[in-house]
Amino acid sequence: xxxxxxxxxxxxxxxxxxxxxxxxxxxxxxxxxxxxxxxxxxxxxxxxxxxxxxxxxxxxxxxxxxxxxxxxxxxxxxxxxxxxxxxxxxxxxxxxxxxxxxxxxxxxxxxxxxxxxxxxxxxxxxxxxxxxxxxxxxxxxxxxxxxxxxxxxxxxxxxxxxxxxxxxxxxxxxxxxxxxxxxxxxxxxxxxxxxxxxxxxxxxxxxxxxxxxxxxxxxxxxxxxxxxxxxxxxxxxxxxxxxxxxxxxxxxxxxxxxxxxxxxxxxxxxxxxxxxxxxxxxxxxxxxxxxxxxxxxxxxxxxxxxxxxxxxxxxxxxxxxxxxxxxxxxxxxxxxxxxxxxxxxxxxxxxxxxxxxxxxxxxxx
Amino acid sequence: xxxxxxxxxxxxxxxxxxxxxxxxxxxxxxxxxxxxxxxxxxxxxxxxxxxxxxxxxxxxxxxxxxxxxxxxxxxxxxxxxxxxxxxxxxxxxxxxxxxxxxxxxxxxxxxxxxxxxxxxxxxxxxxxxxxxxxxxxxxxxxxxxxxxxxxxxxxxxxxxxxxxxxxxxxxxxxxxxxxxxxxxxxxxxxxxxxxxxxxxxxxxxxxxxxxxxxxxxxxxxxxxxxxxxxxxxxxxxxxxxxxxxxxxxxxxxxxxxxxxxxxxxxxxxxxxxxxxxxxxxxxxxxxxxxxxxxxxxxxxxxxxxxxxxxxxxxxxxxxxxxxxxxxxxxxxxxxxxxxxxxxxxxxxxxxxxxxxxxxxxxxxx
Numbered sequence: 001x002x003x004x005x006x007x008x009x010x011x012x013x014x015x016x017x018x019x020x021x022x023x024x025x026x027x028x029x030x031x032x033x034x035x036x037x038x039x040x041x042x043x044x045x046x047x048x049x050x051x052x053x054x055x056x057x058x059x060x061x062x063x064x065x066x067x068x069x070x071x072x073x074x075x076x077x078x079x080x081x082x083x084x085x086x087x088x089x090x091x092x093x094x095x096x097x098x099x100x101x102x103x104x105x106x107x108x109x110x111x112x113x114x115x116x117x118x119x120x121x122x123x124x125x126x127x128x129x130x131x132x133x134x135x136x137x138x139x140x141x142x143x144x145x146x147x148x149x150x151x152x153x154x155x156x157x158x159x160x161x162x163x164x165x166x167x168x169x170x171x172x173x174x175x176x177x178x179x180x181x182x183x184x185x186x187x188x189x190x191x192x193x194x195x196x197x198x199x200x201x202x203x204x205x206x207x208x209x210x211x212x213x214x215x216x217x218x219x220x221x222x223x224x225x226x227x228x229x230x231x232x233x234x235x236x237x238x239x240x241x242x243x244x245x246x247x248x249x250x251x252x253x254x255x256x257x258x259x260x261x262x263x264x265x266x267x268x269x270x271x272x273x274x275x276x277x278x279x280x281x282x283x284x285x286x287x288x289x290x291x292x293x294x295x296x297x298x299x300x301x302x303x304x305x306x307x308x309x310x311x312x313x314x315x316x317x318x319x320x321x322x323x324x325x326x327x328x329x330x331x332x333x334x335x336x337x338x339x340x341x342x343x344x345x346x347x348x349x350x351x352x353x354x355x356x357x358x359x360x361x362x363x364x365x
Numbered sequence: 366x367x368x369x370x371x372x373x374x375x376x377x378x379x380x381x382x383x384x385x386x387x388x389x390x391x392x393x394x395x396x397x398x399x400x401x402x403x404x405x406x407x408x409x410x411x412x413x414x415x416x417x418x419x420x421x422x423x424x425x426x427x428x429x430x431x432x433x434x435x436x437x438x439x440x441x442x443x444x445x446x447x448x449x450x451x452x453x454x455x456x457x458x459x460x461x462x463x464x465x466x467x468x469x470x471x472x473x474x475x476x477x478x479x480x481x482x483x484x485x486x487x488x489x490x491x492x493x494x495x496x497x498x499x500x501x502x503x504x505x506x507x508x509x510x511x512x513x514x515x516x517x518x519x520x521x522x523x524x525x526x527x528x529x530x531x532x533x534x535x536x537x538x539x540x541x542x543x544x545x546x547x548x549x550x551x552x553x554x555x556x557x558x559x560x561x562x563x564x565x566x567x568x569x570x571x572x573x574x575x576x577x578x579x580x581x582x583x584x585x586x587x588x589x590x591x592x593x594x595x596x597x598x599x600x601x602x603x604x605x606x607x608x609x610x611x612x613x614x615x616x617x618x619x620x621x622x623x624x625x626x627x628x629x630x631x632x633x634x635x636x637x638x639x640x641x642x643x644x645x646x647x648x649x650x651x652x653x654x655x656x657x658x659x660x661x662x663x664x665x666x667x668x669x670x671x672x673x674x675x676x677x678x679x680x681x682x683x684x685x686x687x688x689x690x691x692x693x694x695x696x697x698x699x700x701x702x703x704x705x706x707x708x709x710x711x712x713x714x715x716x717x718x719x720x721x722x723x724x725x726x727x728x729x730x
Binding site for chain 2 (some may be wrong): 160161162163164165168169170172173174175176303306307314316318320321322323324325326328329330331332333334335336337338341342343344347349351354356358360365
């Protein structure tokens with residue numbers, strides 16, 4: 001299978017559309033589609049709309065109108081095929097007379113997983129897959145993982161000093177990292193369907209837990225982990241519970257149930273050890289439509305998730321500071337021996353001003 | 366003052382010669398010199414030889430022979446001028462009939478400090494300064510600092526995990542960083558006249574403390590800090606004391622004196638607090654001809670130097686590992702508040718394989 005530079009160009013555009021939509025489509029994946037006529041002219045574009053609205057392919061076809069006939073569609077994810085009330089994207093593509101479909105990746109959803117592509121082929125449409133596949137998975141790694149594993153994709157973000165501290169000896173932690181790093185954090189948040197913090201972080205920072213990206217603000221679900229469920233009523237988390245889905249997770253509780261009071265959900269995990277509690281939380285989260293959770297700390301929450309192997313990806317920011325002492329970013333109940341330590345797969349290094357940034361996929365030696 | 370691309374090219378070559386000589390010239394600076402005739406042809410090159418041997422300028426002039434007459438000399442540091450038994454470099458340059466001298470920086474040694482350049486000018490030689498000055502200082506930052514401040518340049522090197530640990534819970538620390546990082550450490554060592562470790566590091570790692578750069582091995586002075594002075598006789602440090610200058614620094618001692626037994630020097634610092642002890646050590650080190658000391662850990666030694674503001678430069682390596690617990694790279698007796706924390710000036714980021722590297726000049730907010 002060979003793709004031309006022009007194919008590449010159109011798929012890059014479709015990916016840009018998908019990336020732009022990310023943060024508004026949960027629990028659906030963010031998809032981009034571009035329709036190009038036989039003369040090489042872009043005649044339609046579309047991206048997944050807010051959950052419940054039309055898919056990228058439908059929007060692109062609608063824009064193309066009659067020009068879709070005989071055209072090529074570039075789409076970042078395999079078009080959906082199902083037997084619902086409204087026609088599936090595959091049906092719309094066939095109906096519109098599209099001649100060729102180039103997709104980046106198959107939809108790993110067991111309900112699709114190649115069925116869409118097969119149906120297109122069965123209707124004589126030329127189908128090619130694999131163009132910029134890695135970039136396409138990156139946009140929807142939460143969706144691709146969760147649909148198969150039936151639990152949310154879990155990321156941790158830590159903002160540390162050069163000596164691995166997240167707070168000084170007076171427990172002050174604001175402005176460890178640069179403005180450029182903090183902007184990047186907002187982008188990372190936008191890629192997650194929920195942001196979680198520990199009770200200590202909520203109390204000391206009173207965070208908004210929104211994703212402020214340029215002029216637009218996104219509202220992922222907000223989660224606080226608390227052993228008591230007792231959150232002071234004046235915190236932003238509760239005063240603005242109407243702004244985003246708001247969840248209090250209560251570990252080590254007698255009951256194991258979800259209760260809703262006003263705008264707040266209380267998720268009781270039952271009496272379990274740390275690993276079992278996290279497992280129950282992740283099962284609940286998937287059942288509740290959360291495809292990804294970004295753990296933003298503090299020390300205990302991030303350490304618990306990482307120590308018990310529940311983290312898919314780590315985003316580590318290092319501010320240009322040294323405290324020499326204070327609160328460590330990570331403090332496992334039992335440190336890992338060097339021969340069995342965590343490492344980051346496909347590690348990436350970046351600089352944000354004087355800060356440096358390391359990200360990668362969590363793995364064990 | 367304007368320098369041409371060709372000037373730049375020749376000075377780059379002189380700098381390369383200086384860098385190559387670094388590690389063999391202590392306590393002298395490592396200098397490179399290139400002589401170019403009126404036709405633009407390189408007719409002589411030289412670099413500082415092992416301490417006591419001829420300087421870069423003399424070697425370059427000797428190589429140029431008669432061709433030095435009317436030529437231009439590029440030299441990374443102001444040529445020396447003094448009234449010793451042998452003629453100074455300035456005298457040799459005048460004698461050889463060199464027409465123009467381009468230097469990178471003035472020699473900050475109060476005995477030179479512009480006198481060399483003035484004497485050259487007084488003899489009708491065209492003198493220009495400042496070409497690639499920053500790179501030239503970088504080769505000899507130890508010399509430039511120590512000659513003015515009368516104490517050695519102090520660097521620390523730490524090899525940490527991504528969570529700031531230098532050893533796991535079983536105190537194992539070998540192979541935190543990659544081979545590429547460890548090669549870079551050898552280069553950093555070569556730039557220092559002495560390498561220092563704490564007693565714990567010496568006992569657990571039994572390090573050679575040499576700088577193994579390609580096929581060549583360099584032998585900076587070796588220093589161990591020990592409260593007792595008691596080093597097991599089977600350690601490389603003592604069994605190979607004839608290989609390099611070998612120094613045991615004993616803090617909190619009754620006497621304040623240097624004693625020599627066989628090939629080993631014992632530096633007693635006297636009864637003092639931590640800051641006073643380090644200060645005494647640095648005074649002794651300067652008096653003993655050490656222009657720079659690289660502190661390689663462990664935790665206590667690096668922390669003591671950094672906490673008490675004795676460190677000029679930090680070299681921080683982050684291996685692609687997370688232990689979650691274990692020994693922190695730094696543990697001050699009193700952590701710094703965020704508003705008065707250490708930061709790195711002119712910070713530099715590099716990647717060595719999957720490892721991250723941060724270096725910079727230690728400063729306080």
